[in-house]
Structures are given as C-alpha cells and as structure tokens.
Amino acid sequence: MxxxxxxxxxxxxxxxxxxxxxxxxxxxxxxxxxxxxxxxxxxxxxxxxxxxxxxxxxxxxxxxxxxxxxxxxxxxxxxxxxxxxxxxxxxxxxxxxxxxxxxxxxxxxxxxxxxxxxxxxPDPRSSFISARVIGDHTGAFVREVLISAGEKSGLRKGQAAMTGDGLAGRVSEVGTRSARVLLLTDINSRVPVMVERTRDRAILAGDNSNRPQLLYLKPGLSIQVGDRVVTSGDGGAFPPGLPVGVIDRISDGVVSVAPFVDWDHMEFLQIVDYGLDGVLSDDPVAAAAEAASAAPAPSAPPRAP
CATH class of the missing domain: 1.20.5 (Single alpha-helices involved in coiled-coils or other helix-helix interfaces)
Structure with missing residues (x-):
C-alpha cells in the first residue's frame, strides 16, 4: 500500500x-x-x-x-x-x-x-481721498511714490498718507492730477512721534532704509523692544495717535522702528486731511502774502486835537 x-x-x-x-x-x-x-x-x-x-x-x-x-x-x-x-x-x-x-x-x-x-x-472732522500708487521712486537715495490724485481731487501739501496698517508718509508735492508722497523711510522725513506706553516724545527720522530711527530721546528712558510708536501731534503736522510702528531694536543708543506699513505691497494710499497747517509753503512770497492777509489791519493813528 x-x-x-x-x-x-x-x-x-x-x-x-x-x-x-x-x-x-x-x-x-x-x-x-x-x-x-x-x-x-x-x-x-x-x-x-x-x-x-x-x-x-x-x-x-x-x-x-x-x-x-x-x-x-x-x-x-x-x-x-x-x-x-x-x-x-x-x-x-x-x-x-x-x-x-x-x-x-x-x-x-x-x-x-x-x-x-x-x-x-473735539478735533475737527477729517476727510480723505483714496488714490492708487502709480509710480515707485524708492531707491538708494530717495523713498517716495507717485499717486493718481492732485489738486483737482483736493490734495495739498502736508496731508497724511495712510494705509490700512498705519502712517506711510506725507504729501510733499502736489500737481494737477498727481502728487508725490514722501515716505517715512526717506532721509528727508522727520515726524514728531511718541512711545505709546511711556509717552516719551522723539523725532522719527528716515535714513533710506526700512528701519527709521528715533532721535532726541532723553537718556535713561524705560522704552523697550515691542513698544508701539504713534504720532505725538507736536508741530501741527499730524494729529496725535496715528499708528507708526514698533520699536524693533535698541543698540548703543540707536533706537530703530519697524513701520506697520508693508512697503512691498503698497498699492493704494489714503490721503487724509485733518485740517492742520503745520507744514509751511515752499514759496516764501506766497507764505508772506498769506501771513499778511491773515494779520489784522493796522488801526488808524489818532488825530491831533
């Protein structure tokens, strides 16, 4: 088997x-x-x-x-x-x-x-005009932009240029249909500001970089990195309280500020008129004429009896 x-x-x-x-x-x-x-x-x-x-x-x-x-x-x-x-x-x-x-x-x-x-x-009510940025002239020696609004739209020199994040600069030149805006980072820009937490006043000075500096700060202040910086209203150029940026570096007495504005994606600007006259005219003749017209008329000398 x-x-x-x-x-x-x-x-x-x-x-x-x-x-x-x-x-x-x-x-x-x-x-x-x-x-x-x-x-x-x-x-x-x-x-x-x-x-x-x-x-x-x-x-x-x-x-x-x-x-x-x-x-x-x-x-x-x-x-x-x-x-x-x-x-x-x-x-x-x-x-x-x-x-x-x-x-x-x-x-x-x-x-x-x-x-x-x-x-x-209360402060006077502000008015604003929104304009598109049509020219970017930022470079190594100048930081300004060209916008598509001018005198016909009611713009005048010294008005604040804002974005949704904060103050970008001020109107420096006005044409009929266009205007130039001097940015906070330009070397010719000087803005009276203060540290919001400590209320210490300073001048925000541009240096053609993306980090302007605070000048004329008193020594021994208790400011620190992260403090918000806003306009102080001194000089009558801007109203107080406009957001500017935050302190991002303190080194050897140099205080730099990081602005809130995103410079690389700035397509529109809001030109705000706060009714302030803190910026003088570039034309001395016009300024003298304006001052003369605003001055009271001299009174007539008394007649002899």
Missing amino acids: KQRTGSALRLASPLRALVHRLALVLVMAAAIGVMVLGRANGPMVSQARTAVSDAVAPILGALSEPVSFAEGLFANLEELVDLRAENARLRIERQRLVEWQNIAQRLDAENRELRNLLHFV
Whole structure:
C-alpha cells in the first residue's frame, strides 16, 4: 500500500510541474493578447472593448458606492470633530469679546463724562481721498511714490498718507492730477512721534532704509523692544495717535522702528486731511502774502486835537 502511494506521488510531481508551466505560458499568452488587442484600433476591437466597458461599468459603479459612502462618512466625522473644536474656540473668543465690550462701554462713558467736565473741544472732522500708487521712486537715495490724485481731487501739501496698517508718509508735492508722497523711510522725513506706553516724545527720522530711527530721546528712558510708536501731534503736522510702528531694536543708543506699513505691497494710499497747517509753503512770497492777509489791519493813528 505504501509502495502504491509513493508511486502515485512520483507520477503526480511531473504532472504538477507541467500544469504550472502550461499555466505560466497561458498567462503570458493572455497578457500578450491583451496588449495586442489594446494596441489594435480596428472596429471589431473597439466594439468589443466598448461592450466590455458597458458590461463592467454597472459592476464598478455598484462597487464604488460603498467606498464613496465610507469616504463621505469619514469626511463628515472629521468635519464634526473640527466643528466641535471650532465651536469651543468661538465660545472662548465670544466670552473674551464680551469682556472687552464691557470695558469699552465703561471707558466710553468715563470719557464722555471727562469731556463734559473739561469742556473738551473735539478735533475737527477729517476727510480723505483714496488714490492708487502709480509710480515707485524708492531707491538708494530717495523713498517716495507717485499717486493718481492732485489738486483737482483736493490734495495739498502736508496731508497724511495712510494705509490700512498705519502712517506711510506725507504729501510733499502736489500737481494737477498727481502728487508725490514722501515716505517715512526717506532721509528727508522727520515726524514728531511718541512711545505709546511711556509717552516719551522723539523725532522719527528716515535714513533710506526700512528701519527709521528715533532721535532726541532723553537718556535713561524705560522704552523697550515691542513698544508701539504713534504720532505725538507736536508741530501741527499730524494729529496725535496715528499708528507708526514698533520699536524693533535698541543698540548703543540707536533706537530703530519697524513701520506697520508693508512697503512691498503698497498699492493704494489714503490721503487724509485733518485740517492742520503745520507744514509751511515752499514759496516764501506766497507764505508772506498769506501771513499778511491773515494779520489784522493796522488801526488808524489818532488825530491831533
């Protein structure tokens, strides 16, 4: 019995190897046939391929529906988790905003009461004109831009040039339909400013770099990096409180300021008229005539009895 079983195994081994070889040959032949049919462009091949695609398409569609459903389910679960986290963050932010609203309302009421107590005269209302920057003349020796508004739009020398971030400069020259704006970083720019936290006054002086410096600061001040710098209103050139920048470096008595304005993406400027006359005219004759017209007329000498 054992001899018969061994003989059968010995006979089956060559048959098994032959079947494996035939299967490999058939698979290779089928692959070559598929490639040949794929490269063929005859009408019969196209019709057969189309028929196979039409037959398989419903099956593939039915198989893809569970996969799509599972993907949508996982996406909804992820959105639900994100929404819960966002909801918690918004609750905290809302509570914080409510606290700030209460503080603002209290300060507003206190401010109104102090204004009434001091008979405070409010600043005149400002007006503004928005203009596009049509020319950039910044370079190694000058920092100014050309805007598409001039005298016909109501611009005049000395008006503040603002962006959404803060003060960019002032109008230095005015034409009929255009004007030049001298930027804070120009070497000829001088702006009276103060450190918002300590109320220390200084002059912001440009040096043709992106970091103007604070001049005439008293020694021993407690200013530090990160302090905000705003206009002081001295000289009547700008109103107080316009945002300028932050102190970004203090080294060997040199205090540099990083302006809020993004100089590389400055496309529009808002020219604001605060009704201030702190900038003198470049024409001395016109300035003398204006001063003479504003002066009171001399009274007539008394007649002799």
